[in-house]
Amino acid sequence: xxxxxxxxGVFAVGALFPHLLSDYAMQIGFRTxxxxxxxxxxxxxxxxxxxxxxGSASFVGIGAYVLVGLLxxxxxPIGLAVVVGGGGGAVLAALVSPxxxxxxxxxxxxGTLALGEAMRxxxxxxxxxxxxxxxxxxxxxxxxxxxxxxxxxxxxxxxFVLSVAAHSRLSIxxxxxxxxxxxxxxxxxxxxxxxxxxxxxxxxxxxAAGALQAYKLSAIEPYxxxxxxxxxxxxxxxxxxxxxLRYGPIFGAILVIALGELLADYPExxxxxxxxxxxxxxxxxxxxxxxxxxxxxAWFAGRSSGAGLA
Amino acid sequence: xxxxxxxxxxxxxxxRGLTKRYGGVTAIDNVDLAIPRGEVFGIIGPxxxxxxxxxxxxxxxxxxxxxxxxxxxxxxxxLLAAERARRGIGRTYxxxxxxxxxxxxxxxxxxxxxxxxxxxxxxxEEMVEANLLRTGLAGxxxxxxxxLTLLRRKRLExxxxxxxxxxxxxxxxxxxxxxxxxxxxxxxxxxSISGDETSIVIVEHVIRIVRECCRRVAVxxxxxxxxxxxxxxxxxxxxxxxxxxxxxxxxxxxxxxxGTVQTESSVAKAASSEVLLRLEGITAGYGxxxxxxxxxxxxxxxxxxxxxxxxxxxxxxxxxxxSGTVALTGGAIRFMGxxxxxxxxxxxxKCGIAHCMEGRRIFSTLSVEENLLIAARGVDAAExxxxxxxxxxxxxxxxxxxxxxGTALSGGQQQMLAIGRSLMSDPKLIVFDEISLxxxxxxxDLLYKTLTELRSAGLTMLIIEQDVERAIDIADRACVLEHxxxxxxxxxxxxxxxxxxxxxYLG
Numbered sequence: 001x002x003x004x005x006x007x008x009g010v011f012a013v014g015a016l017f018p019h020l021l022s023d024y025a026m027q028i029g030f031r032t033x034x035x036x037x038x039x040x041x042x043x044x045x046x047x048x049x050x051x052x053x054x055g056s057a058s059f060v061g062i063g064a065y066v067l068v069g070l071l072x073x074x075x076x077p078i079g080l081a082v083v084v085g086g087g088g089g090a091v092l093a094a095l096v097s098p099x100x101x102x103x104x105x106x107x108x109x110x111g112t113l114a115l116g117e118a119m120r121x122x123x124x125x126x127x128x129x130x131x132x133x134x135x136x137x138x139x140x141x142x143x144x145x146x147x148x149x150x151x152x153x154x155x156x157x158x159x160f161v162l163s164v165a166a167h168s169r170l171s172i173x174x175x176x177x178x179x180x181x182x183x184x185x186x187x188x189x190x191x192x193x194x195x196x197x198x199x200x201x202x203x204x205x206x207x208a209a210g211a212l213q214a215y216k217l218s219a220i221e222p223y224x225x226x227x228x229x230x231x232x233x234x235x236x237x238x239x240x241x242x243x244x245l246r247y248g249p250i251f252g253a254i255l256v257i258a259l260g261e262l263l264a265d266y267p268e269x270x271x272x273x274x275x276x277x278x279x280x281x282x283x284x285x286x287x288x289x290x291x292x293x294x295x296x297x298a299w300f301a302g303r304s305s306g307a308g309l310a
Numbered sequence: 311x312x313x314x315x316x317x318x319x320x321x322x323x324x325x326r327g328l329t330k331r332y333g334g335v336t337a338i339d340n341v342d343l344a345i346p347r348g349e350v351f352g353i354i355g356p357x358x359x360x361x362x363x364x365x366x367x368x369x370x371x372x373x374x375x376x377x378x379x380x381x382x383x384x385x386x387x388x389l390l391a392a393e394r395a396r397r398g399i400g401r402t403y404x405x406x407x408x409x410x411x412x413x414x415x416x417x418x419x420x421x422x423x424x425x426x427x428x429x430x431x432x433x434x435e436e437m438v439e440a441n442l443l444r445t446g447l448a449g450x451x452x453x454x455x456x457x458l459t460l461l462r463r464k465r466l467e468x469x470x471x472x473x474x475x476x477x478x479x480x481x482x483x484x485x486x487x488x489x490x491x492x493x494x495x496x497x498x499x500x501x502s503i504s505g506d507e508t509s510i511v512i513v514e515h516v517i518r519i520v521r522e523c524c525r526r527v528a529v530x531x532x533x534x535x536x537x538x539x540x541x542x543x544x545x546x547x548x549x550x551x552x553x554x555x556x557x558x559x560x561x562x563x564x565x566x567x568x569g570t571v572q573t574e575s576s577v578a579k580a581a582s583s584e585v586l587l588r589l590e591g592i593t594a595g596y597g598x599x600x601x602x603x604x605x606x607x608x609x610x611x612x613x614x615x616x617x618x619x620x621x622x623x624x625x626x627x628x629x630x631x632x633s634g635t636v637a638l639t640g641g642a643i644r645f646m647g648x649x650x651x652x653x654x655x656x657x658x659x660k661c662g663i664a665h666c667m668e669g670r671r672i673f674s675t676l677s678v679e680e681n682l683l684i685a686a687r688g689v690d691a692a693e694x695x696x697x698x699x700x701x702x703x704x705x706x707x708x709x710x711x712x713x714x715x716g717t718a719l720s721g722g723q724q725q726m727l728a729i730g731r732s733l734m735s736d737p738k739l740i741v742f743d744e745i746s747l748x749x750x751x752x753x754x755d756l757l758y759k760t761l762t763e764l765r766s767a768g769l770t771m772l773i774i775e776q777d778v779e780r781a782i783d784i785a786d787r788a789c790v791l792e793h794x795x796x797x798x799x800x801x802x803x804x805x806x807x808x809x810x811x812x813x814x815y816l817g
Contacts (some may be wrong), residue, residue: 075452116358167418169423169427170423172412172416172419172420172423172429173415173420173423173424175411176409176410176412176417176420176424177412178411179408179409179411179412180407180409182371182391182405182407183393183407183408183409183422184370184409184424185370185371185390185391185395185472186370186371186391186392186395186400186401186422186426187397187400187420187424187471187473187474188392188394188396188421188424188474189394189420189421189424190424191392191393244411254528
């Protein structure tokens with residue numbers, strides 16, 4: 001809880017003193033917050049409830065399309081459009097849940113991957129959404145500062161939701177479903193409801209992030225908004241940071257974005273290095289960097305107490 | 311579902327015509343049970359009889375194919391597991407399934423918060439503490455379930471089920487894998503839980519638990535209820551002993567058997583030949599559960615050795631340790647004088663050890679012939695053809711169906727295929743693990759006839775078998791395992807008449 005406040009506070013400082021930040025810093029800040037939101041949502045799904053999804057792109061995309069559609073056809077304020085975009089994601093999650101929840105473990109993962117691809121193909125081929133060229137947003141470009149503020153609000157909401165979810169009684173039910181779904185049912189947990197609730201909350205957050213991204217881009221097309229890259233990036237961030245840990249996604253997102261910016265001139269190198277980090281972490285520190293830090297702390301604590309005894 | 315008389319009030323669980331089929335296999339066949347309130351009721355039966363399936367059907371983990379389940383007089387056949395749990399049916403698993411990455415206290419909070427999310431924190435803490443105390447886990451509240459030993463995991467599962475304040479508890483093989491002193495602790499715990507408030511259904515292989523806890527038991531055999539009655543009567547029953555010790559004892563089945571097996575014992579011949587396999591104090595296990603506790607065994611070329619013992623005694627683990635699918639934690643294995651302890655299983659196969667695994671393990675996407683050929687890779691074509699012809703000679707049924715997928719066969723044919731496949735590597739020693747499991751007696755006769763032929767041809771074999779009579783018939787020597795040790799061993803003919811054999815099985 002404290003850590004989440006600190007992180008949100010750091011970003012809030014940027015909002016209070018905009019003149020401290022260059023336009024470039026402001027944009028990086030927005031992107032970092034967006035990725036933290038996506039990572040947190042994915043961590044809620046996979047780390048807490050065991051629903052390892054490769055379908056993040058479907059929800060990023062649906063949020064983007066809902067926002068553009070709403071802003072182009074109605075005079076809706078942007079904040080509300082982001083919320084409704086998030087709602088679109090939650091509705092999509094509820095609609096597909098009877099199908100994807102029939103699958104477990106790796107099958108669920110593959111099923112959600114297929115969902116993302118199916119959504120992209122539908123957007124390309126259906127006649128109503130601009131096809132492969134996509135849609136343009138007919139409202140003014142937002143300033144970097146305005147985007148930053150929207151991102152900050154979404155981040156604060158996300159941190160609040162996650163802190164509540166991680167410390168509530170619900171989190172115990174979610175983790176029970178993650179550890180053993182059948183055994184959870186056998187002690188009275190209505191597993192479908194728990195999974196559905198988690199899936200809808202996570203999808204809401206992902207779609208809201210997608211909506212903000214669409215607002216930033218002002219032009220969306222299916223290959224970008226429903227691209228597999230979203231799903232993979234989010235997964236990589238959370239695994240690097242530490243899956244199932246409260247601060248895993250935050251550190252993962254910051255690290256991945258920082259790495260991307262440092263190596264912006266060498267995109268191939270960036271992807272390769274991210275890949276190597278991922279392999280090394282999965283092999284040697286399956287709980288990610290945050291997990292590694294926790295282990296190191298426990299080790300030092302153990303050593304000092306051992307010394308005290310001697 | 312089924313019609314008939316209204317369910318009686320005094321019953322906590324009643325099943326009527328309960329049936330479960332998997333594809334063509336009937337795991338539970340038309341079982342009627344009536345379990346009175348406040349009773350500790352035992353369900354026993356040999357391996358593969360369908361006992362765990364029955365627990366799944368009552369607990370709601372499995373939907374029945376037909377028939378119904380009543381709980382306190384209400385039909386609950388259509389209710390999901392979670393709803394049954396909320397009404398007061400708790401269960402534990404044969405292999406404990408606590409929520410491994412959560413603490414002990416959190417494990418107990420799961421049922422509590424799922425049923426009563428608004429319970430006050432103080433009340434919740436009191437309930438958790440009371441149940442931890444009751445199950446002997448006090449002080450372990452903050453430990454992660456993953457770090458618990460097997461017995462404590464079982465206690466945790468029980469504590470977790472108790473959080474539901476269950477009116478009936480289904481305990482699936484709680485005694486499996488525990489040593490004698492742990493079994494005693496468990497019996498005490500069961501006594502302390504049972505009462506008017508809580509009825510208990512115990513599905514169990516450890517006969518001591520059944521004897522000391524249950525007033526009445528039912529015997530399940532090949533999916534159907536075979537006998538029911540007072541515990542002492544049932545355990546003393548000849549017929550029940552028969553299904554535990556082997557089909558060959560059964561009336562009517564004996565005639566089919568005669569003249570098929572019973573070759574002259576060749577102990578004398580074997581004793582003079584070289585030692586093929588030597589186990590030197592091997593130990594092995596899974597995680598914290600130690601299954602083999604130091605086994606010494608010598609098998610000479612040409613010998614057939616039967617490995618007997620109840621479920622959970624360590625027979626299959628022994629087979630896996632010999633073939634290399636389970637790593638040893640101690641001891642050594644020598645084969646033809648060479649130390650093979652650290653060799654991976656495919657290298658052991660090259661040395662001449664074949665393993666016909668429990669449950670057949672047929673490759674379902676390969677045809678019958680491909681299943682056979684896969685065990686003879688790297689052999690030249692003429693030799694491969696010769697071996698294939700030999701298998702088809704042994705099992706003509708496989709030749710007829712050689713192009714069918716390996717799993718589109720009857721159970722008996724699949725077992726033939728599994729045996730044939732393990733023979734394709736032309737082994738010097740072959741380990742047969744439960745080849746008669748779930749097969750009709752007439753098919754077993756056929757398989758054992760083939761084994762007799764192979765034995766006469768000089769193949770050395772270890773035969774792991776639930777069907778004691780059959781294994782003893784074919785073997786020169788027999789070893790009976792108990793808790794991962796050899797409790798009894800000697801010439802097969804002597805073991806057969808040894809009274810301790812029956813004791814090891816039925817207590």
